[in-house]
Amino acid sequence: MTASDPIEIFLSGTPGLEPLLRDEAQEQGFRNPQVVPGGVTLAGDWAEVWRANLVLRGPGRVLARVARFRAMHLAQLDKRSRKVAWTKLLRPDVPYRVEATCKKSRIYHAGAAAQRVQTAIEDALGRSPTEKAMLVVRVRLEDDLCEISLDTSGAPLHRRGHKQAVGKAPMRETLAALFLRACGYDGTQPLVDPMCGSGTFVIEAAERALGLAPGRARDFGFEHLASFDAARWTDVRDQVPPSQSTQTRCYGFDRDAGAIANAVANADRAGVSAITRFAHQAVADLQPPDGPPGLVLTNPPYGARIGNRKLLFALYGTFGTVMAERFKGWRVGIVTSDKGLARATGLKFRSVSAPIPHGGLKVQLFQTGPL
Numbered sequence: 001m002t003a004s005d006p007i008e009i010f011l012s013g014t015p016g017l018e019p020l021l022r023d024e025a026q027e028q029g030f031r032n033p034q035v036v037p038g039g040v041t042l043a044g045d046w047a048e049v050w051r052a053n054l055v056l057r058g059p060g061r062v063l064a065r066v067a068r069f070r071a072m073h074l075a076q077l078d079k080r081s082r083k084v085a086w087t088k089l090l091r092p093d094v095p096y097r098v099e100a101t102c103k104k105s106r107i108y109h110a111g112a113a114a115q116r117v118q119t120a121i122e123d124a125l126g127r128s129p130t131e132k133a134m135l136v137v138r139v140r141l142e143d144d145l146c147e148i149s150l151d152t153s154g155a156p157l158h159r160r161g162h163k164q165a166v167g168k169a170p171m172r173e174t175l176a177a178l179f180l181r182a183c184g185y186d187g188t189q190p191l192v193d194p195m196c197g198s199g200t201f202v203i204e205a206a207e208r209a210l211g212l213a214p215g216r217a218r219d220f221g222f223e224h225l226a227s228f229d230a231a232r233w234t235d236v237r238d239q240v241p242p243s244q245s246t247q248t249r250c251y252g253f254d255r256d257a258g259a260i261a262n263a264v265a266n267a268d269r270a271g272v273s274a275i276t277r278f279a280h281q282a283v284a285d286l287q288p289p290d291g292p293p294g295l296v297l298t299n300p301p302y303g304a305r306i307g308n309r310k311l312l313f314a315l316y317g318t319f320g321t322v323m324a325e326r327f328k329g330w331r332v333g334i335v336t337s338d339k340g341l342a343r344a345t346g347l348k349f350r351s352v353s354a355p356i357p358h359g360g361l362k363v364q365l366f367q368t369g370p371l
């Protein structure tokens with residue numbers, strides 16, 4: 001397999017946000033992005049698989065489809081998975097593991113399905129799977145159709161490689177990037193997060209403003225596949241436009257001093273601190289930064305136990321008042337799992353997103369027009 005062999009690429013996304021992922025892929029020049037449940041498919045080759053991992057902010061993982069066939073029973077799965085050219089895909093010196101899921105299929109036992117594919121790989125490579133291997137072969141059976149993919153990302157893509165310090169309930173970077181996109185944020189306006197925690201929205205916005213590739217500081221699973229070509233990978237990296245200078249500034253505040261210390265360290269590691277500003281401050285004291293209006297995007301506390309809900313109502317109320325009184329011309333986005341709390345801001349929402357799974361809850365993005 002060479003870097004130019006055609007391959008079907010799947011960007012796994014957050015359910016409900018697939019169209020935003022498709023728009024991002026289109027903007028980045030990927031061929032024929034199509035929304036499917038749970039993600040986006042693309043046509044490309046291995047070099048495009050690498051580029052997708054490097055430049056796209058929204059996907060959770062990038063998968064390369066290596067086989068698709070009907071499998072009505074385990075013997076058929078066994079036989080057909082042996083036809084896959086495993087030695088051209090996996091390296092005998094690199095540990096791997098197989099994960100399977102079954103849905104609406106005659107083969108209903110995921111463990112048995114994984115085991116069949118595992119044996120096919122083992123016989124081809126002469127290497128047994130390893131329990132905690134970073135490289136994962138994913139087998140998906142749905143309606144008796146079996147799709148086998150290689151997870152080319154390795155660690156999930158929300159791990160940009162520069163965030164070590166996180167506090168409570170951090171937002172995944174990939175989700176933060178898609179919420180920024182949902183708000184139409186393109187890096188040209190100032191961004192304020194008054195309850196920034198570890199700084200996820202602020203850092204994602206600053207990276208966008210500087211034109212930094214999200215995967216610039218990390219390793220990927222595909223570097224350990226048989227198709228990997230280090231010289232071509234260097235070319236792919238070199239073709240990413242260099243970071244640009246910008247007048248944009250991104251601001252984060254939090255009433256928790258520890259959160260601010262984390263956010264400052266994270267922004268530093270990400271190399272964006274020239275355009276980020278963080279301060280230890282409560283929402284009630286928030287003032288708009290000098291300059292043109294931009295976007296306030298925040299993910300206030302929610303999902304608290306009943307006793308705390310009263311306090312949260314007060315917090316959302318204060319936030320709404322501060323916005324309405326001091327942030328004329330700014331647009332506001334709030335990510336919360338609680339409609340009642342969103343309403344307690346008193347802000348008029350122009351759009352409310354579908355519920356999006358996040359941290360075991362469903363959150364929604366509530367957006368205003370310019371205040």
Ligand SMILES: C[S@@+](CC[C@H](N)C(=O)[O-])C[C@H]1O[C@@H](n2cnc3c(N)ncnc32)[C@H](O)[C@@H]1O
Nearest residue numbers: 170171195196197198200254255256282283301
């Ligand atoms: C859900 S967390 C935000 C997580 C953040 N999006 C991240 O990715 O790390 C909510 C944050 O709101 C902060 N907070 C709560 N009440 C606040 C207030 N009155 N003023 C400022 N920050 C507040 C908390 O300290 C916490 O860091």
